[in-house]
Amino acid sequence: MSDVTLKIDGADVTVPEGTLVIRAAEQVGIEIPRFCDHPLLAPVGACRQCLVDIPDAGNGRGFPKPQASCTIPVAEGMVVETQNSTAVKAQHGIMEFLLVNHPLDCPVCDKGGECPLQNQAMSHGQGETRFEGTKRTFPKPINLSPNVLLDRERCIVCQRCTRFAAEIPGDPGIALIQRGAQQQIGIAEDKPFSSYFSGNVIQICPVGALTSDDYRFRARPFDLVSTPSVAEHDACGAAIRIDHRRGKVMRRLAGNDPEVNEEWISDKDRFGFRYAVRDRLTSPMIREDGELRPASWLEAVAVAAAGLAAAGSVGVLPGGRLTLEDAKAYATFARDTLRTPHIDFRSRPLSEEETEFLRSRVAGTSVTYADLDAADHVVLVGLEPEDEAGTLFLRLRKANKAGLRITTLSPYASEGSRKLGAEVVLTAPGAEKDALSQVNGVTDASVILVGERLATSQGAYSAAADLADRTGARLAWVPRRAGDRGAVEAGLLPGEGGLDADGIVRAGLDALLVAGVDPDDTADPDAFLAALDRAGFVVSLEQRVTAVTERADVVLPVATASEKAGTFVTWEGRRRPFEKVFDKPAAYSDAEVLGHITTSLVEPASAASGVETNTASSSAEGDRVGLDTPPPPSLREGAPSLGASGRASSPDDLTRSPSGSGGSTDEGGFHLATWHLMLDNGTLQSGDKALAATARPAFVRIPAALHEQLGDVVTITGDRGSWTLPALPAELAEGTIWVPTNSFGRGVWADLASPGSTVSVEGAK
């Protein structure tokens, strides 16, 4: 594409052919007022605010009337005037019209102070209106969704929200209705606007027409302090902006990062932040006479250190919410301080095959969002981007609209796959290996994206690696949690002779150090809880009270993402550093807490000497060592150190039964396919009621024929329990049903069935 040179307000601008005049003007710092225009949405030319004078269209002739610069492409030799009398008159005229029916209630409007209409009325308006008549009125506000509210009087029907919904996530639940001055944004009757990305319409609304139930009337923009950050809800690393006031998050907005999330974030990234203020652990606790009691940091750290030191074998389960810095601290702590190889960040069904895959095929690799745009074919395996990686979903959808071919190996043809324009290869859980060997059209310009679910599908990771090796395609692993990739980079995987997370649970180690793990997420929740009960000593590093807290001997509160600085590593391998938002005293990151324990282990007496209470472990004498002193190369004599042989059970015990083969199930049962919906019972979503209200209703998906037979409610029975749930018919792989992982009860693994098992389905009684 060749370049075009034109003149805007006397300045020469050279831009690629096809560039819109409004974009070209931005290149030379000329800001033309606009409302409907948005660089990431298709032009519409509705608001007419960006009118400019074009005395020469490049052919020597001018346009007789002002032109909308958001819809007119540049031409060689074109002359554009954005500030001459013609342009200014046109812009003033439109602004006056826009305000005819606008309520001008800026003093009570949430947008006041950051409102494009308010700002541009000042910069490109007349200051006074000549309108003396009656404004149209509407009852207000009305709900577009449980969380998105519409004030139809403020709305200037620029269509940014409706265009976003249709173009970006592909959830066209809002549309223009009525006409003339009555034209408004509407929803279908009894069908609220449903999108995981609905909050973006609020952010791009150029007036105060769209507000969230969540933030409405809570703050004024000029009272807020903004801190750029990175979303902690998935492995996508979306840039966000945290707006806070007096130590409290008031709202979160999408940051603008063209390389990652562009200007969009998911509703979970936007509205999910109250977990950080609910049920927080506020002080360290130690168990005494079977009861937890608050303790000082020094005391609790000393108890933790002593307990870990006394244990013969220690397992470390740091979970997936860690920053890279925290992950490295855990790695160092386990390797150098505890000298245990039993460490594993995974808090979900896993496999030895995965361990090997993560070590050899993920750590240190890089595939970026831009690589997806450039790819000729993207193959998704065991990954549902719309639910599990929102930013990735939007980027893939955009790439698909630009021509990218997407194939997904999925147990059912989901709405998310449809929106991605993906070719769905129906694949029963466990059958991914065979399906991967039959995927066509993978070249060295292709990308294979595998999800963490493949851990439960024997041979799938290897098959994906083989496919990549065979074709030269690039391979990337897309986990669900923000800390997962960083944990891989930091090496939070079993050391030589070490046990993986499942092995640690089964092995009955003396002590466990558990961080961001919800037992119900693990492959065998009851076994996990039993392991906690069985372990002689349990240390919990947590943000909030969990099932681990109830079984811990020492509980050490740690900082949430906004209370510490750190780095998340995205699924791409991209480092996403972020700053501390709140400087709270005694809000320690996991790394800082581990540092305290290390120090205490090195010099237990000195640490304990600061504790006035009767601490059992404070006995030895020694000089006080600063908390920031690096740990010595070795621990004191007699510290526990598990050799390569360890006390692990035999490998056979650790091997989980292979998952279903994907063929028909001889036992007459169904393969259980499952993943987490984006909005479900996840810990980091608790407390955000408006967000929860927008969650899609959770349904079980069963084959249409079965649905016809059994009806809308079915009872599913697995080896761990039975659920009676609402069901929808869907196009599924042979002999498969799908259940959301964590939308009911304690979740699938705790209440229904073990990973890779089959379940029976019958009509509800």
Added chain:
Amino acid sequence: MTDTLTPVLTANWGDERAWTLPAYAEQGGYDALDVALGMAPEDVQTMVKDSGLRGRGGAGFPTGVKWGFLPPPDPENPKPRYLVVNADESEPGTCKDIPLMMASPHTLVEGVIISSYAIRAERAFIYVRGEVLHVIRRLQAAVREAYAAGHLGTNIHGSGYDLDLVVHAGAGAYICGEETALLDSLEGRRGQPRLRPPFPAVAGLYASPTVINNAESIASVPAIVKNGADWFAGMGTEKSAGVGIFSLSGHVKKPGQYEAPLGITLRKLIELAGGVREGHELKFWTPGGSSTPLFTQEHLDVTLDFEGVQAAGSMLGTRALQIFDDSVCVVRAVLRWTEFYKHESCGKCTPCREGTWWLVQVLERLEKGDGKPEDLDLLLDQCDNILGRSFCALGDGATSPITSSIQYFRDEYLAHLEQGGCPFDPATSTAWAESK
């Protein structure tokens, strides 16, 4: 010769059951189709181009040239081509397509078949405004008859040419007469004008190459094919060839459709219509519907062709000649029109949506005598801020009656302010006023 009427489209309107196929066939109907099918499609296109036929929907764009904008057939591009007939006749004062379809729907159907053949379309649509149910029924009946007679369907007249014709009823929105809004509506969407480019010729209906023509334009095609391009070009003026239907309404003795060569004058037409209402004089009139600036007595001899009307400061439009005599208050008339535009503004763009809302309020104030003299300047400035700034021509049209009426009748506006209300008795302008 006093009678300058040249009935072509209207020639058979008076026939017994003119809307039926037998009556149409009786006077040579569908003969032109055979002529056309005997020619190469390109030759039919050339013939229409040579005839000088210009769009009868108001803009006056040469029909044959428009057809030529379709991209040449491309074996790589399997997208079909469509002909869409705009029969969403909704302009205040315009009443030519509806009487045409009412009296002789087969003229239009035959025109559709020939035109579709000329542009190689195999599916055509007639978009009729939904309120005129009786017309839709006649059109549907005519299409049924045409199918039964082999004029539509597969292998038409044994030529190997296939065409399906769909009569689509709109839902009654003025904006759907705008061709791209019409396409959206036809696709089942909410009718609002589309951004151009892409132009319909490239990506129109269902993103396929599409020609959209006014019903009268298409209905003119059979006569051109039958009588030749020269015959048509020989009528009218050099640049505005042929004949057209002039619709006289309002204060004339014999309102109705008068088919005459372009270039005729209103003086002549009023003469044909028996003159202005007894005891009154012509005060103002619209040359082409309410969206065209008003004319007055001084424009009686303006030639009613595209160039003549434009030179005099208005537009030929749809030749909807609304005649208002001296009993009519121009402020009242303009307010009614403006209310129409406010009601029909689709809402897409700011100037039309908000501007028409505001214009009505200012005009209401003026009519009641509550306004100020400065309101006239305000009105003109509002119109200046709408004209050429709105997304489509609806907004432009809304300003025409206001600016032109202030131009010719500023004193009448001021009289409302001086007298604290309207100086006219609206009852005197009614059709039944004389008989009292």
